[in-house]
Amino acid sequence: MFLSPRTVIVSGLGLALIAGLVLTAFKDDPIPVDIAQVARGELSVTVNADGETRVRERYDVTAPITGTLLRMPLDVGDPVVAGETIVARIEPATAPLLDARSRAEALAVLHDAEAQIAFASAEIARTEANVTYARSQLKRAKALVGSGAVTITRVEDAANLLAISEAENVSAQARMSMALAAKERAQAVLQDPEIGAATGVCCVQLPAPSDGVILTQVNVSSRPVLAGENLAVVGDPRDLEIVADILSSDATRLRVGADVILERWGGAKALKGVVRRIEPTARTVVSALGIEEQRVDLLIDITSPTQEWASLGHGFSVFVRVVEWQADDTLLIPLSAVFQSDQGWFTFLVTEDFIAVRTPIELAQRDGRMAIVAVGLSAGDRVVTHPPDTLRDGSKVAERERF
Template identity: 45%
Template sequence: MRFFTRRHILGAILVAVLATLAWVAFRPQPVPVDLAMVTRGTLEVTVEAEGVTQIRQIYQVSAPLTGYAARSPVDVGDPVVAGETVVAAIAPAAPAFLDARARQEAEAAVTVGEAALSAADARVDQSASDLEYAQAQYKRSEALAGRGVIPQSSLDDAALRLHVAETALAAAKSEREMARATLTRAKAALIDPTFGDAGASDEACCIRIRAPADGRILSIVNRSARLVQAGEPLLDIGKPDELEVEVELLSSDAVRVSPGAAAHVERWGGPALSALLRRVDPSAFTKVSALGIEEQRVRAYLDFDGPVEDRAALGDNFRIYVRIVAWRGDDVLMVPVSALFRDGGDWAVFRLAGDRAELARVEIGHRNARDGEVLAGLSEGDRVVTFPGDRVQAGTLVVERMTDSAGN
């Protein structure tokens, strides 16, 4: 009897051990998951786009006439004062080269001019002689008329001839000046082109362009001395402190924001800057995206809302990233978007209930790329599974995934 009892006790122990091993081997293993907490806070729904900074008012200085621009007297970044700082100097352009036929024509014109001047000199001499004779005749007639030898009409005729001679001399001198000017013009056509900026230092022949506004030199088209055409851009002037932001929004996003909306300027190389939406253009334009898709875009403009010192390193045409606030709520119950998924036509999450995942349907209001507004279905402090996989179902045993201090 004693032997039978001992054998049964040993058998019972063996069965218990085997049962324990079987339970351990076949019991459900908890699924490691990432958990997040439902919290309250500020939620912003934003419209995001890339953009560039630009100076609000840029003054472009252009060449007023065709000529030879001297090397730029200013450098990019130099401060300028309106009406005082000389930003460019332009001298008249050198004459063009003459081909053989044009040179012969010019030389012939010089010969004609010299002959015309000689003829004009001869007419002046002749008119001067006629005037001397008319003056002598008038004096003689005046003396005779004074003694009553000749009638008054003869004296009047002498006075008329004197006036005609004076007029003829004046006309001859004018013709001589015209001939001299014509000769000068003909000789000017034979002046050979000159090179360099020899004429740029001559105050009489050089146009000095002064800054049209206060500010700094933003860009110079070409600093070297060169020939420029009338209307050709030379440089740009602006005030770096007067920066604005230009972004191109999708038309579907543009209707969600309005002037006065707050915005965040990021990814420019410094801390985020605050800005305000100033204007949204009333007209859109078509732009082809990098994927070859035609999109309707709308330009929007923002003003920085903060001290200039915060963006001192930000300049013209810098690339930035803008988030314009379309909606903002304070003390909003929020759940991470990564925890949301569709269950039929409703939003749902897996909420932690003890050590198991519980399916909870939720009503979501506003949401952004990170969080969603919970209208119903969850409470503050609830813990939900983020990025649930196929292994997580309602009632699944779960355990929070632990990460080491290095974040691996």
């Protein structure tokens, strides 16, 4: 079919007009966006971490001897007075039961001790007889020396014999004491443990080492314990501190004396604190993702009035925000309004005609929500937050609330 040149020209102009109208319609259709205003305000850069309260001075109550711990007389939270309140009672350990071989050995030791007693008794009788004879000989010699019947040497020999006899008697008495002690030791080994416990001392009483309350108890029931085993912890719940573990890389940016904001502790109002100590040694901790991290303990003192946090106790959870950097009057932009490319940071600046202009900016300090604008914007400028992928430089926009 042959078309005249006039028809072709008219048809082409019509198609071009329709295409232009369509493009114009799409071009003029504004993109709905959220708009925020750049304003001056306060910004704090913080290091955040989960923390835990704990009593600053904690005293462990440990078992001084091996024995049986009686049921704990107090419960967790009960008040104690240093040196007066009894925290725990321990009965000394009883002798273990003997097997057949050990009992036979103990019986042999007992029989040996009894034989030693009999021998010592005979020795005592012999030495006492010698002492009696030596004393009479000395008395007779002294009576005869005056008449010249005996010499002085004879008197001296009698005196020496008496001294030797008396020494032998003392030695025999000592052997008797040793034999009696050996017998008692053997009888103690053979004694029934239950009888020994019934006739022994009641218990060792452990008083509270400090004023405060019982913070923790390992076990309230009666049980065997070893010397040095921990039984309870005593402390004053009014003397609290907060410990939070942070990454060692974050710890290098903090300082002692930094302000701390304490949140999520259960009260309606955030508490204030101050960093008292940054531990000098880090430790390796495996995160929930299985990554090894070097973490450091941060010790924080609560500076808010005590009545504001009186309900806090030992081991309570707290969210910690340590102030790393703070400024009172800075130009702030929401982080949701900035994006980064190879050329740096950018934002979409909204003009008075609601045209989005891709604008380069420079950022300084920032926290998790806001950033400081160093160059590129002024107070009162409007920017697009959460810009959609369809937004381009020069696109017409409309605020979502007004769209």
